[in-house]
Amino acid sequence: MTDRSFTTIENHWITLKDGTRLAARIWMPDGAESDPVPAVFEFLPYRKRDGTSPRDESTYPIFAAAGIAGVRVDIRGSGESDGVIDGEYTELELANACELIAWIAAQPWSNGSVGMMGISWGGFNSLQVAALRPPALKAVISIASTVDRYNDDIHYKNGCHLSAQLSWAATMLGYQSRSPDPEIVGDRWRDMWLQRLENEPFFMEEWLQHQRRDDFWRHGSVCENFADVDIPVLVIAGWADGYRNTPLMAVEGLGDKAKALIGPWVHKYPHFAWPKPRADFHGEAIAWWNRWLRGDRNGAENLPQVRAYILDAVRPAPRREFDPGFWIAKQDWQRPDMQCFYVEQFGTLMEGMPIPHAPEHAVHLRSPLDTGTTAGEYFTLKPDAEMAIDQRLDDAGSLTFQTTPLSADHDYLGRPVVTLCLRCDAETANLCARLIDLHPDGTATRVSFGVLNLAHREGNAEPKPLQKGERTTIRLTLDACGYRFRKGHRIVLSLSTAYWPMILPPPENPGLTIDIASIGFALPKLGAYETIDIKQPDNPDPLPKYIEHAPAATKRQVVRDLSADKTHYEIREDTGLFEHPGTGLSTRQLREEVWSIAPDDPLSMSGTSIWTCDMRRPGWYVRTVATATISCTATEWIIRASVIAFEGNTQIFEKTFEEKRIRRDLM
Template identity: 70%
Template sequence: MTNRTFTVIENEWITLADGTRLAARIWMPDGADISPVPAVLEYLPYRKRDGTSVRDEATYPAFAEAGIAGVRVDIRGCGESDGVIDGEYTPRELSDACKVIAWIAAQPWSNGSVGMMGISWGGFNCLQVAALRPPALKAVISIASTVDRYNDDIHYKNGCHLYAQLSWAGTMFGYQSRPPDPALVGERWREMWLHRLENEPFLMAEWLSHQRRDEFWKHGSICENFSAVTVPALVIAGWADGYRNTPLAAVEGMPENAKALIGPWVHKYPHFAWPKPRQDFLGEAIAWWNRWLRDEESGADQMPQVRAYILDGVKPQPHRSEDHGFWVAKERWEEPEVISFSVDAVGALKPGEPSAQVPANPVYIKSPLDTGTASGEYFTLKPDAELPGDQRIDDAGSLVVETAPLEETLDLLGRPVLTMKVSCDEDWANLCARLVDVHPDGTATRVSFGVINLSHRDGNAEPRALEKGRPTTIRIVLDACGYRFNKGHRIRLSISTSYWPMILPPPVDPGVTIDLASLDLGLPRLGAHEVVTVKEPENPDPLPRYISHKAGRTERTVTRDLSANRTDYRILEDTGLTEHPETGLATRSVRDELWSISPNDPLSMNGTSVWTCELQRSGWSARTVATLKMRCTAKEWLLRGELIAYEGDLQVFEKTFEKAIPRDFT
């Protein structure tokens, strides 16, 4: 059933049992009241009216034309929905989602089968909701998501504190400060807005109060019990994004239910993502929904378990429009064969496991604390300076070992693993390991990286101090990669004790001693596979065009003030002012973020994230300025927030809050 006409219902109220109204935008196939249709739910805090409208309008019309209703719902306390948000993936949020699914299934236009889909937050919660098994939910598509909230989200990574945690808290602070649209909620918009401004939670303080992998993080981490998810799950990610581990983790944890697709992309839907090649997501998603929501033989269940794009000698560039490579498929995912590399007596990386014949080779490394400025963003929205740059910048402050030029090509797919003996004269330190492709001209491409807080060496739930000065064997699992090291290139392993601002420093900076003779780098071979063609979208540019009143701009700069002995890392993202041509609502968001550190003082670290958000329509406007600041002492993380709101030019609200949170092995 294709090319059906459809109607867009701009706002539909879904009333829950407690009287809360959730706001939905629905793309409804015409005739569904006579011949009921399946539906796909996307359930987000990102404001259907303005925040995700562009991507929604590039996706749901195609579903509706195929006879599948699209239901885009703002979670409680977001957009036009009633109430106040209470956190990320909370029991209330997931319970509300189950109620929304039941509401959809009960509508006269519904055939009773519901799918759930999303990217990032929506990719997270569709897996989490699937684990709750609402009866009408029959399948999910999860994009750029995680199965482990502690280790594979924007908060912590193997015990290390990600700077993205403050960045994301600032983003949510700004998003949640914006008012509902008066055109949809009427005169109560101001009351709703002021109530949210007064009561929205200080998310950063909550996240920072859980520095170990405790019950807070286990909630919503489906890796705790993969068997709870019994519906088919198509799990998608991009190598250029921070959520690249999830597809392979999903097929390993749910081998009978999950299919994996990994492309070269940033944190975007595959049909309009960068770098290219893109993927015909709409066609594949429709086949997925037809198979599991209509029980049609669409072939979706016959897809290989894993399809992945193998990057081929990609170089870092200011803007990457396309990454060279090739698609491969594996009918069944199996643990990869590993090729080991070790360090020989002269300090070169060579194939083979560590040899007892090589004497201990202790090397002390203490990186400048500003090592890491070529790391890029944790999750990336554009294929520009958000991606990691030439790694020679960071390798200068790192311990580096590398192979001779390769005599034959080496193809990888999976997660590299590094083991080695280290010692340290303090309770803990951070380490970062990076797998790097060194091109014949010296350009260095980061293929994968992994980090560890050494107090978390035996797990993230119960960290413990190092035995000072005593060699300890540690294991770092690097992020998944699909990559071809070409003949004539070198494989480099770079190890640093800092990776700033990607991870924030511990309170002391002791450096570590690494026994190079113990180093074992295991690389996952691609192994048996089929080279395949993955269809690209018929429409190469599906995003709608809005009216631009002010152009956007992006700046990302690193400044080293030699006199002050300070390095600043600044991010400016201005969306510009754009107006939806049908609703007349114009929006603009500006992120201005600054991180600073002295290269020899971990307690000098501080970060500030400022979000300015504007909404306007003829005769009406609102603006908010949300500021979050973070600094530290040896014992505490110090947070400060400020929120100011304006209706027109009149300030109508202001609040500040401060919080000191004890450091707990981070």
């Protein structure tokens, strides 16, 4: 790395062909007009001025000091950019991204080579834009993203309806309702704000119209045709996040064009993520950009296809600062050999294959509908109870099978698979399978899980109702994991018909009759590997420090109302009130979310998510309150939403989205 001086351009307007002005923050190496530099582009709706400024300021100055310009642009309708957002990863968004890449490449300070990167939304659209092949885009770094929008995002998972869909719809309604900063846009800030408030969509209305894997979800899912991506891609994820499948899917689909790095992390950049150990993202990224944007022969193309952290007998805890384990590399990734287990007649999980044509050993499973409260969030932002905690509470409502204590360590990397035969007296039901490390003291760590709407057992595009009472063979692929089960521990397979509130229940709850003699459980062997070291960040505390006016707080609890026979899962999050020392802008977001269900009534399910967003500086204060709810009948999902806005203490706007009753499609 060099140590080049640079200039931060707080706001630069980029005018698109349709006249829309988008707001960009640029970190520019000094002297770039006489000595052009490559550029890294990030395109998000999360507001460069306040929303992503801490992480931007932890990375782009490092890039600029290494002679790489950073261009962070707000999507239309976000931050200070004109217009109104029109959805997730829309054709307009991706077309705008291609236009911006061409604009960057044409600037006098640019060497004509552009990289695109991001985490989550920015990781998604980086891959999607790469598939469109804009000429100046030469490489991508995609963090905590997906190649399959239907099965590996916050909407649906193998046909199961994720509660995160409501959570995220409320989040985006809150985020997009925020005002632009008058310090940037001037006197027109209020008109821009009111335009957004009046016209922003409630994303869930569109998402619920597409409960199958149709063209809506195929759009932007690069797994539909991996060959569309013809540039190098570095794909990064964490085992503690919901997006843990993408790195291995990317290297399997893209081959030598992709490199994977998987750590123990939540949904954060790896140089400040938890649990530790962290990784030197800056060093990794600069080497990647120098190789593909500058042409430096630094060997980045020779990185192993897969580098992964293998968790070693991790213990769940309310907060996980550090996860024990070790880093491994596989130069060429091959789908792993599988170690097979079956369930013998007394319920023990034994190594080997199920006995062909064994007599049926039927066991009825009907989990309480509040089974799943130890699951944590689908995607995690903090290493606390957002992560899966001790699994014993959920095991009480599940059918569990365990090995005898292991006589040696067992190492795995990849996606476990469960096969079994079952019968059901309804057209559909949900099935959840969890791989658990049972410690000698009884502590139960969730290693991996998978869920399946049984109507989607043969695919997500054309679900098929179960034939009532008919024996049906099921194959369920769990999420990817990298894990060492220690000698003396037990491997556990846990099956349940509920996983609430992570997945919402089907309209009936008859339970499943499972033939335990048919159960096969295949775990992906780690196989041959090289033990490696991954460099830690030079700066152990890389995020900038802002002025604290009110501290952050979080609370997550399960309330079981025994008199009413109802369970409530409650979340309270407060980001605290923090002021950016350079802009004087203070922001705060509060999340209040409650899910409720009667353990024996799937139609009692309801969810409410409320986001309150504050922005202030001396003499100026605005607030928005966005609310979204979901409930159901046997045939419909019922959703509602509203937004209220305040200037000072005066309410200036209120919008209630018309109640939508959307047909449940085998869900």
